[in-house]
Amino acid sequence: MLLGELLRHGEDVLQATSSSARLDSEVLLACVLGTSRTKLLVALRDECSEEVATQFLRDISRRAAGEPVAYITGYKEFWGLLCSVSPAVLVPRPESELIVERALALLESIPAPRILDLGTGSGCLVVAISRELCDRGERQFHCDAVDRSAQALAVARSNAERHGVGHYISWVESDWFSNREALSPPYDLIIANPPYVDPAEDTPKELSFEPREALFSEDQGLRDVKSIISTAFEFLNPRGVLLVEVGAGKRGALIPFLDTMKLSYRFLGDDSVADNFTIVEARATE
Numbered sequence: 001m002l003l004g005e006l007l008r009h010g011e012d013v014l015q016a017t018s019s020s021a022r023l024d025s026e027v028l029l030a031c032v033l034g035t036s037r038t039k040l041l042v043a044l045r046d047e048c049s050e051e052v053a054t055q056f057l058r059d060i061s062r063r064a065a066g067e068p069v070a071y072i073t074g075y076k077e078f079w080g081l082l083c084s085v086s087p088a089v090l091v092p093r094p095e096s097e098l099i100v101e102r103a104l105a106l107l108e109s110i111p112a113p114r115i116l117d118l119g120t121g122s123g124c125l126v127v128a129i130s131r132e133l134c135d136r137g138e139r140q141f142h143c144d145a146v147d148r149s150a151q152a153l154a155v156a157r158s159n160a161e162r163h164g165v166g167h168y169i170s171w172v173e174s175d176w177f178s179n180r181e182a183l184s185p186p187y188d189l190i191i192a193n194p195p196y197v198d199p200a201e202d203t204p205k206e207l208s209f210e211p212r213e214a215l216f217s218e219d220q221g222l223r224d225v226k227s228i229i230s231t232a233f234e235f236l237n238p239r240g241v242l243l244v245e246v247g248a249g250k251r252g253a254l255i256p257f258l259d260t261m262k263l264s265y266r267f268l269g270d271d272s273v274a275d276n277f278t279i280v281e282a283r284a285t286e
């Protein structure tokens, strides 16, 4: 069979369950071949081996059952960096790149910054930020990256090492701020992508493959977000900033809560459900 025919077959099988059947099929086949999508696309007339076909068809059936492509290939690209993932961590979402972008802008004016990443998961945020700071020539920064899952911390650590920033990050097993002694405040910046999906919401099948505790939060998805906002300012320096991803459609429910706190805040991102994200940027008022 030719690679092109195999690719088309994968696409046909995925048509019923995936909105990105062609792309999924390309990514999965390129991964089995150990090549890039671009190289695959110029090799479509090549014959493929029996082993490649068998492995690819196995992967296609996992994908057809709803498993995210990233768990099948074992990686996802985030901020242009290859990020290993396992079912112990959430698959990085492109919308979270806005946290990286905003964090980097805020950190421009802060020499030797101290950063805390809450619920680091795959480590994608802290690794991307650290990589950029290094590339800028900043060598004095330090990050603490927290997760309550030791398995997630192991994935995050391997991602940091892969991208040469392990040296700048301490890994802390903690349920948000619970492991106080292991944290080293005051921080200039705290970032978090906590679970914020309302358990009562209808969610796509793909989410059932991801760790529940990284996705769902009581109180309409706001329990963890509120808990982080309530405590973060004890750990930030007086001019420090908090960036929390909170999910789309949550602004209305969050505003009354934010208004009870001594904070100035604004929302970043798009609150429409289609775009599925909103980020709160908050700082203490003097």
Ligand code: GLN
Pocket: 093, 193, 194, 195, 196, 197, 207, 214, 215, 216, 245, 276
């Ligand atoms: N954006 C993700 C989703 O809706 C949720 C990520 C999260 O809860 N932090 O699928």
